[in-house]
Amino acid sequence: MDLIKPPEPTKYWRRWYWALVPVFLLAGLWQFGAGEPVTRLARQDVLIATVEYGPLAIGVDSFGVLRSAEQHLLSAESDAVVKHIHLKAGAAVKVGDVIATLDNPDLSLAVAQAQQALQDSDMALQQLTLNQQREFLSEQTVLDKLTGDLATARFREQAEQGLAEKGIISQLAFAQTQSRVTNLARQMQSAQQRLEQLKKLHASAQQLASQRIVIRRQELARSRARLAALTITAPVAGILERMPLAVGQRLSVGDETALIGSQTHLLAELRVPQSQVQKVQPGQAVTVRIRDQQVTGTVGRVDPVVVDNSVKVEVALPQALPKAARPMLSIDASITVAELEQALYIRRPANVREQQSTQLYRLAEDGSTELATVHFGALAGRYVVIEQGAQRNQRWIISDLSNLAQQGAQVALN
Known part of the structure; x- marks a missing residue:
């Protein structure tokens, strides 16, 4: 015959378990919503800097290239x-x-033409000299003849003067002799003047011919220089x-x-943002980094023209430079614009500008963090002056956590 199996007893604890699950979930969600969100970061993934106090040089960072000073x-x-x-x-x-x-090819022809022109000018000068000598001799012969005739006429005048006084010759004949002497003297004076004028004319012609030769020589030299160039x-x-x-x-x-x-005489040509160039003045010290070495220079000139939101600044460098220095080498530099005797400063956090307030995470001794507002002052190269919000020897996270700071999230370091 068939046996009837009695029904199993009801497990009431299972019913209570499924009834309490929503209660536990609601309690967990309430606790999660009531607390602040916590973001955990690895310590090696963030940058931590300590607030320092002491002398600080305020500088303007820039970049540029090395250029030849000559x-x-x-x-x-x-x-x-x-x-x-x-x-x-x-x-x-x-x-x-x-x-x-x-x-x-035209330059070779130009040289040959210039040589021919110079030879022509030389021959023209020689011909001019010979013609002038002939003209001078001709005028000199006329003057010599007049000089001889005048001397003879004067002797004749002296001889006839006594004869005319004694009545041996007529006064008319003596007057004719005197007139001849006067006429010959006037002709000789004119001949002398013509000879002097001829000398001046010859000298002027010689000078013009010589200048023409000088020009021809210059043209030849220029043609040869162009050919050699x-x-x-x-x-x-x-x-x-x-x-x-x-x-x-x-x-x-x-x-x-x-x-x-020049490879030995170099200068640094820097590009400074126009927002900071008003701080730069000639004579300020500049630290120029050439590869892994540093040299100290001096601001020599600040260009008055703004190009691409930056101004060119020339820096004079010492003669002794690293071996890596060469023209067109990219460099970066820091121009010292002020010296602070005592200042509170920290390594520059990410995306921080001068005269700006920002929220950063302060790191406590126990490793916990606290979000606080810090007001920064002037930039000093890799560092920035702290005006308010931080104290000496405090440690701060300087990595870019602006997104977490805007949300007010807590940060924990592992």
Whole structure:
């Protein structure tokens, strides 16, 4: 026969368990909403800085490049075509090194024409000299003849004077002799004046001919120089900073062919933001970082023109520079604009500007953090002056946690 199995007793504890689950969930949510959110960060993932107190140099950070203090620009002396390039930008050059070779067949013809013109001028001067000598001799002969005739007439006058007084010859004959003497004297004076004028005329003609020869020589020298300038050579030793030529390129007179800068005498050309350039003055000390070394320079000139929201500042550097220094090398620098004897300062937090208040997390001794507002003053390179909100030896998180600070979240470091 079949056995009837009695029903199992009801498990009332399971019913109470499922009834209490919503209560526990509501209690947990209430506690979570009532507390502040906590963000846990690894200590090695954040930057922590300590507030310091002492002397501080206020500086303006900038960047730029090294440039040659002495530059030599080479330009095309005539129209030409680039035939060959021997050196490119960045190459070190010595005096006389060939940089490039140009081509212009017309210059050889110009040199030959200038030589012919100079020879023609030389021959013209020689012919002029011979003609002047002949003219001078002709005038001198006339003067000599008049001088002789005048001397003879005067002797005759002296001889006839006594005879006329004694009545041997007539007074008319004696008067004719006196008139001849006067006439010959006047002719000789005129001849002397003509001779002097001829000398001056000859001297003027000689001077003009000589000047013409000088001009022809200058033209020849210029033509030869233009022909020689087809071979572009370095007039000074240094580094080839710029060489914009290409083979086959056509050049016009005055086009740049190369720029040579000194490797030993350099200056720093910095770009300072226009918002801070009013603090920069000539004579201020500048710390220039060249690769992993530092040198101290002096502000020499502040450009009055603003370009791309920055102003160019030239810094004079010492003669002794690191071996890595060379023209066009990128550098960064800090211009010291003020010296504070005692100041409260900290390493510059992320996204902090001068004269600005911001919220940062202060780190306590037990490792907990507290959000507080700090008012900053002037920037000093990697550091910033604290005006209010922090004390000496306090530690602060200087990493960018602005998003957490805006939410008022708590931060815990692991």
